[in-house]
Amino acid sequence: MTERLNEGKVAIVTGAGGGIGRELAVALAQSGAKVLINDIGVSLQGAGGSATPAEETLGLIQQGGGEGAINTDSVSEWDGAQRIVASALDAFGRLDIVINNAGILRDAIFHKMSADDWLSVINVHLNGSFFVSRAAAEHFRAQQSGAFVHMTSTSGLIGNFGQANYSAAKLGIVALSKSIALDMQRYNVRSNCIAPFAWSRMTDSIPAETPEQKARVEKLQRMTPEKNAPLAVYLASDAAREVNGQVFAARHNELFLMSQSRPLRSVHSDVGWTPEHIAGHGMPALRGSFMGLDRSPDVFAWDPI
Structure with a gap:
């Protein structure tokens, strides 16, 4: 990226110690922004903790x-989010961009999901996105400008096996982003979502045993984390001033605008509905428009090129 769309801006990127977050932080810096790298240095499951990943991104x-x-505070705590925003203000004197990653x-x-499995994921993804956004909101409102970019997932937008906690959090982030966009548009504050695709430690368990599987994995490995960065840099910049409340996906060299929930079909009864009437007439009329039990791989069924 040669254009410096965010010259003079200050950005917070959470979870910036590796993977997509690291690439977003580096790309934002290349676009001219000063970047607060937030990461607590834990494993994919949330264990451990080290400043080393953030230090590597800074390098x-x-x-x-x-x-x-x-900054190494946790996004999953209200006070931690306040300290994250304060760190950006202390280091750079202002704040223009928040990337919730x-x-x-x-x-x-x-x-088989435990309460701890549920709460841990909800706390980091959904509560964390709210806490950090809320901590930044007063500064954005006061300066009459700001941009939020939140990472959602097709696991929430479409569905996936074994990820009720993650899917619920990621779809909740879409609703949070839309609410921020509605509530803060009067202050010239924008909020959008990206569903990123990337080969990472979250996807490297895909089997690669047969020649066909190996060939497919080789294609998937081209979806490197930095492929998501241009869209995030753009959405964070003033070039996207007219883009608000939208949901996008970035997949290798493809960009998608994702749909949001709207009525698909309706039926009407002059006399109202009984359960029996719904069973006999209402539901048969609606059935042709039912959404299938699709997973993300069913909808994105072609490999990137």
């Missing part, structure tokens, strides 16, 4: 001539 930014700072996975089939 990459500095190697490219950019400016950055590090931090996340963990605790996959389990629904009937």
Whole structure:
């Protein structure tokens, strides 16, 4: 990326110690932004903790001539989110962009999912996105500008096996983003979502045993994390000033505008409905428009080219 769309801006990127978050932070710095790198350095499941991943991201930014700072507070705590925003203000004196990217996975089939599995994922993804956005909102409102970019997932937009916690959180983020867009548009604050596709530690369990599987994995591995960065950099910039409340997906060299829930079909009864009338007439009329029990791989059934 050669254009510096975010020259002079200050951005927070949560979960920026690796993967997609690291690529977003580096790309934002290349676009001219000063970046607060937030990462607590835990495993994919949320265990451990180290500043090393954030330090590595900072090193990459500095190697490219950019400016950055590090924060290791947890997005899943209200006070932690306040400290994240305060760190950006202390380091750079302002705040223009928030990228809510931090996340963990605790996959389990629904009937085997524990309360801790549920709460841990909801706390990081959904509560974390709210806490950090809410901490930044007063600053955005006061300066009459700001941009939020939230990471959602097709696991929430479409569905997937064994991810009730993750899917619920990611679809909740879409509703949160739309609410922010509606409530804060009067202050010139925008909020959009990206469903990223990338080969990462979240996807490297896909089997690659047969020649066909190996060939497919080779294609999927081309969906490297940095493929998501241009869209995030654009949405964070003033070039996207007219883009608000939308949901996009980035998949290798493809960009998608995703649909949002709207009525598909309706039926009417002059005398109202009884359960029997619904069974005999209402539901048969609606059945042809039912949504299938699709998973994300069923909808995105072609490999990237």
